[in-house]
Amino acid sequence: MKKLFYLPMAVLGVLFFTQFMSCEREPVYIGDLLIIPIDTMPIDTTTIHPCDPDTVYFERDVLPILISNCTMSGCHDVASHEEGVILVDYAYTRNTGGVKLNNPSDSKLYKVLSESGDELMPPPPASSLTAAQKALILKWIQQGAQNLSCDECNTDNVTFAGIIGPLVQTKCAGCHGNNNPGGGVKLLSYNEIKTTADDGRFWGSVNHQASYQAMPPNGTKLPDCDLEQILIWINAGAPNN
Ligand code: HEC
Numbered sequence: 001m002k003k004l005f006y007l008p009m010a011v012l013g014v015l016f017f018t019q020f021m022s023c024e025r026e027p028v029y030i031g032d033l034l035i036i037p038i039d040t041m042p043i044d045t046t047t048i049h050p051c052d053p054d055t056v057y058f059e060r061d062v063l064p065i066l067i068s069n070c071t072m073s074g075c076h077d078v079a080s081h082e083e084g085v086i087l088v089d090y091a092y093t094r095n096t097g098g099v100k101l102n103n104p105s106d107s108k109l110y111k112v113l114s115e116s117g118d119e120l121m122p123p124p125p126a127s128s129l130t131a132a133q134k135a136l137i138l139k140w141i142q143q144g145a146q147n148l149s150c151d152e153c154n155t156d157n158v159t160f161a162g163i164i165g166p167l168v169q170t171k172c173a174g175c176h177g178n179n180n181p182g183g184g185v186k187l188l189s190y191n192e193i194k195t196t197a198d199d200g201r202f203w204g205s206v207n208h209q210a211s212y213q214a215m216p217p218n219g220t221k222l223p224d225c226d227l228e229q230i231l232i233w234i235n236a237g238a239p240n241n
Contacts, residue, residue, distance in 0.1 A: 113129050160193075
């Protein structure tokens, strides 16, 4: 009787052990760049998390700033990885951004935003981040540089001034400003944005439709909430409200 009991236990033990060992994550090389895995809390997608006004959410608040200002080709996308820094998602940013939890304001990711000369990021003629954007990045590190998420989506009152303009400003304008705009497409003023809404390029690109360049580049689509808001605005005739 006892043997019958021990055998399954032994099998379970071995299974547990191999499972456990295989979870140990190895550093990997991408080109000549060593990526050391950082344990990230899995995002719980089953429950609704209301957004806390005092919390910085990486994907909602920080990543769009990095994507729009730092990840153009030749800078900090995966292929270019200038100085070994890649800022296209949470894991890369934590691994390569020089984030120092024990001394947040000494983090490379934050310090370079206010350096002088060659060290300043983004390098001129690109414009520097705003004081609010810099403060947000610092606050994210001070809060532990976590990958927190929350779900709230305002779909009742989608205006250009309140939602679409700020969204484009944060997520697109870094690559679509006055300085060498991507594809020659400027997205600064209402009229510029409206033009791409009317001719289908805005929705085609953010919705990653065939025959349009997928935007933002580097793979990740905008969050569902953004896409929903953009569609509501375009379907309403892309008004300047
Ligand atoms: C990291 C830089 C970057 C970001 C961020 C970015 N774009 Fe672009 N965009 C480009 C580049 C570069 C091109 C030109 C692509 C090409 O021709 O290969 C482009 C092209 C476009 C085009 C023309 C697409 C076509 O098929 O004609 C539109 C429209 C556009 N972007 C909209 C957006 C919108 C809207 C956002 C924000 C949600 C955005 N982009 C964010 C770099 C960027």
